[in-house]
Structures are given as structure tokens and as C-alpha cells.
């Protein structure tokens with residue numbers, strides 16, 4: 001309908017353009033570029049996926065939270081050269097405010113925690129499933145939105161928090177039939193980077209930039225990576241040493257290089273020993289090249305990958321102990337992960353693990369003639385009050401049509417309201433799988 005003509009809202013939209021002969025030019029029925037509709041079948045798959053996200057969150061004692069999809073642009077303005085910044089879906093609203101559709105959930109979580117301040121008793125274990133946005137030139141034909149499951153533990157400095165988060169992702173994978181031979185987690189710590197950069201007195205504020213450059217190591221040629229590292233002030237020597245360290249795949253080797261005193265080694269050793277106790281050692285491996293593409297990580301980082309190497313990262317996260325303080329909050333330790341709804345579905349397709357989530361309706365109720373429509377409504381209500389789902393046939397239709405619909409909606413049984421039975425306070429029942437048919441008193445229907 002047309003909007004209010006008040007000053008606050010846009011002028012009413014003209015109706016879809018009407019041709020000379022009052023025909024309406026069809027509107028563009030597709031969703032905006034890079035976005036998806038969720039018709040019933042796709043929505044059932046999405047609900048199945050989100051149900052598993054939520055079930056795992058419940059198993060780990062996490063509380064659900066959410067935030068506006070629209071945030072102040074300033075929440076996401078970081079100067080570390082992140083892709084997420086280049087693709088910010090931002091604009092100026094009618095109040096001349098710079099706003100953005102959130103590209104991730106963590107900054108909103110940090111904002112809410114600072115807002116709530118001392119009233120929150122730590123540690124917090126919060127989860128969210130939210131739509132995130134990016135604005136990419138459609139040349140890349142990539143999606144502009146996806147849903148992310150986030151789990152965050154706030155207020156725990158020990159790596160027991162990271163170990164718990166990885167455990168929750170392993171639990172999720174196992175629930176949906178993915179095994180350790182399908183998926184693994186590359187684990188490292190940005191403290192490895194810190195300890196190397198300190199040797200070459202690389203300034204702290206280029207730390208974030210260096211991480212973002214290194215995160216591109218598998219996406220752009222290594223000479224480009226070296227050039228970008230040089231441009232943030234690293235010497236050739238430092239770059240060589242850094243790339244050398246990043247190729248390390250064993251903790252023992254890493255210890256030889258960094259020594260045993262640093263925090264990086266201690267954290268990683270503790271994490272791998274906790275993995276043993278959680279029972280997911282076969283799921284994780286040390287890989288110094290993992291840095292993740294977000295500037296705010298400060299410690300352990302991890303990334304779920306498909307062992308066949310066909311897909312992009314499935315999920316990922318890490319420790320971000322400084323994020324709250326960069327927003328002016330207290331210095332509160334935090335770690336978390338993001339798990340997108342796209343790559344996991346590609347993986348399930350690859351593995352033949354997509355669930356067949358069909359529509360399930362218990363009853364289809366149909367009046368056998370037009371003056372029993374009311375009686376049919378009564379029967380539907382009785383069943384619904386008992387918690388049974390009912391598809392009530394709302395128009396008088398031939399029985400052939402009713403059977404066709406009953407099959408399509410996968411109804412378990414057909415309830416027929418006919419005159420002769422109704423006079424006796426009874427209805428007809430047909431079990432659609434067996435074809436068994438009988439009459440029953442309305443009161444005995446369950």
C-alpha cells in the first residue's frame with residue numbers, strides 16, 4: 001500500500017507502472033543483487049542448520065543475544081587494510097548519520113558489553129545467529145549477505161576458552177555427520193607473529209596490518225605479499241624470517257625457533273593438551289600460517305577447513321583481548337568464532353549429507369460438503385488444541401484434489417467431515433500411508 005505522506009516517510013511509491021490498457025508492467029520479482037529469498041524448501045534447510053547451531057550453543061550453556069543489523073559505520077572503521085572494510089555496506093541515512101549494515105557481529109557484541117558495563121557478571125558465554133552484509137562489485141558475483149553463527153566467551157584469559165569454542169564447533173560438525181577425515185582446524189597464535197616482529201623491532205601499530213597482509217598469503221603471489229610487508233616498514237631480513245616461521249607446521253619446530261619462554265608456545269601447548277582431554281586431537285593441527293583476516297585478533301586463532309581443499313574456510317575465530325579497550329571499554333579478555341551459512345552447505349552437498357527436510361503435517365481436515373465447512377473448522381480446532389498440526393481445506397474441493405494435496409504436504413492422515421458421520425458425532429479417518437480407513441467419535445480423536 002502507499003506509505004504515509006508524513007514528512008518522516010518517503011512519498012508513497014507510484015503503483016507499478018500501468019500500461020495504456022491498465023495492464024501492469026511486471027515488477028522485478030528477483031531479490032536485490034547478492035541476496036537470497038528463502039522459499040519453504042530452502043527455509044526448512046536453513047531452519048535445520050540454525051537448529052543445530054542453537055542446539056550446540058545450548059549444550060555449551062551459551063545464552064542467545066542479537067543486535068541491530070544497522071550500526072554506526074564507526075564501529076567497523078579499522079585502519080588495518082581489511083577486506084571487510086573495503087566492502088562495508090555503508091551509507092548516510094536521512095539524519096545525515098554514517099551507518100552500515102553489519103559485516104560481522106563481534107563489534108556489536110563488544111558495544112553491548114561496554115554499554116552493560118559493570119552490571120554484567122563475567123564470564124559471559126553469548127551466541128548469536130545473525131545476517132551480515134558486504135557490498136561487493138557484483139562483477140565477482142558473490143553474495144552480499146550471509147548468516148553467521150557466533151559464539152563468544154568474554155572474561156576468560158586462559159586458553160580453556162578457545163579450547164571450549166573449538167570443542168563446540170567439533171560437536172556441531174559431528175551432529176551433522178561431518179568427521180575428522182572431512183574437516184580439520186588449523187590452529188596458531190598471533191603471539192608467534194608478535195614474537196618474531198619484536199625481534200625485528202617492527203612497531204606495534206603495524207602488527208594488525210602485517211596480519212592482514214599475511215592472511216592473503218594463499219590468495220595473492222608471495223612477491224606481492226613481500227611488497228606489502230615492505231610498505232609497512234619491514235626489512236627484507238624480517239620478511240624472510242617471518243615467511244620462514246609461517247611455514248612451520250610443528251610445535252616442536254616452532255619451539256626451536258622461538259624458545260620455550262614465550263607465551264605463544266605456552267598457549268599452544270596448553271591448547272593441544274586440552275584438545276586431548278576434550279577428545280578432539282584428531283581434529284586440530286598446528287599451522288603457523290593461520291592468521292585470519294580480522295585485525296583485532298591478539299592470540300590463538302583457528303580456522304575450520306575441508307581436507308579436500310576444495311572450499312574456502314568453513315568457520316574461524318580467535319582471541320581478541322584488546323577489542324573492548326579499543327572501543328574505550330575496560331581491558332576485558334575475549335575470544336569467539338564466526339560460522340557462516342554458505343560454505344558449510346557446500347560441504348554438506350559435497351559429502352552427500354544434506355538432510356531431506358520435508359514438510360510434515362499430521363492431519364488434513366476436509367468438509368465433504370459446503371455446509372460442513374464450520375464443522376470442519378471445529379474438528380481442526382479440537383486437533384490443534386491437542387497440539388496436532390492441521391491443514392484445513394478452506395474451500396470445497398473434489399476429493400481428488402484433496403488427496404493430491406494430502407500427498408504433497410505429506411499428511412499422516414485425512415479427516416473427512418461428512419453428513420452421515422457428523423449426524424452421529426463422528427468423522428472419517430484415513431491413514432494415508434496404509435490406506436486404513438475408519439470412523440471415530442470426535443471425542444475419541446487424538
Ligand SMILES: CC(=O)Nc1cnc2ccccc2c1
Pocket residue numbers: 103104132133134143144145146340342343
Ligand atoms: C561464501 C559467502 O557467501 N560468504 C559471504 C557472504 N556474504 C558476506 C557478507 C558479509 C561478510 C562476509 C560475507 C561472506
